[in-house]
Amino acid sequence: MRTNGYTVQEIEALSDLTALKNRWQIPPELWSCHTAIVDGYVLEGHVPVADIERLLRERPDVIGLAVPGMPIGSPGMEVPGRAPEPYQVIAFARDGRQFVFATYNP
Numbered sequence: 001m002r003t004n005g006y007t008v009q010e011i012e013a014l015s016d017l018t019a020l021k022n023r024w025q026i027p028p029e030l031w032s033c034h035t036a037i038v039d040g041y042v043l044e045g046h047v048p049v050a051d052i053e054r055l056l057r058e059r060p061d062v063i064g065l066a067v068p069g070m071p072i073g074s075p076g077m078e079v080p081g082r083a084p085e086p087y088q089v090i091a092f093a094r095d096g097r098q099f100v101f102a103t104y105n106p
Contacts, residue, residue, distance in 0.1 A: 027092055030066035041065070046074035051089045051102050062091045065101055073105055 021031055024042045032045025039056055042064030055065055066089070070077050073084020089102040 025063050025092075025094065026066065027096075027098070030068045030090055030092060030098075032066065032068055033070055044068075046070065046076050047089055048075050048102070048104070055091075055101075060091065062093045062097075064092065066090050066092060 017035070020035060021028075021044075024035070024037070026035070026042060026044050030044055034043075034045060036043040038052060041055055041062070043052060044064065044066035046067045047065050051065055055062075067074055067087055068090070069087075071085040071087035072079050072082050074087055078084075084105040086103070086105045088100050088104070090098050091101040092098045
C-alpha cells in the first residue's frame with residue numbers, strides 16, 4: 001500500500017486475531033493472514049490495490065473484500081520461478097451475501 005501512495009498505520013502483535021476478525025464480521029472461510037481497515041471497509045488478505053481503489057470509488061454496500069489464503073501471485077506473494085495461482089477477490093456483506101469482485105490468473 002505504501003508503494004502506491006497510501007499512508008499505512010501498522011498494528012502488530014495483536015494477541016487475538018479471531019476477536020478482531022469476528023468484530024469486523026469477516027466470514028471464517030475468507031480469513032487470511034492480514035486484516036486492514038480502509039475508510040470503513042475491511043480488507044482481508046492480499047487484496048490488489050486496483051480492487052481497493054475500485055471499492056473506494058464505487059462504495060458498494062459490503063463490509064469489505066477478501067482474498068482467502070495466500071495465493072502465489074497475489075500482491076506480496078510473488079514467487080520467482082512459480083506461476084501465479086488463480087484466485088478471486090470476494091466481496092462480503094452484512095447479510096451474509098458473498099460475490100466475486102475480481103478474478104486473477106484464471
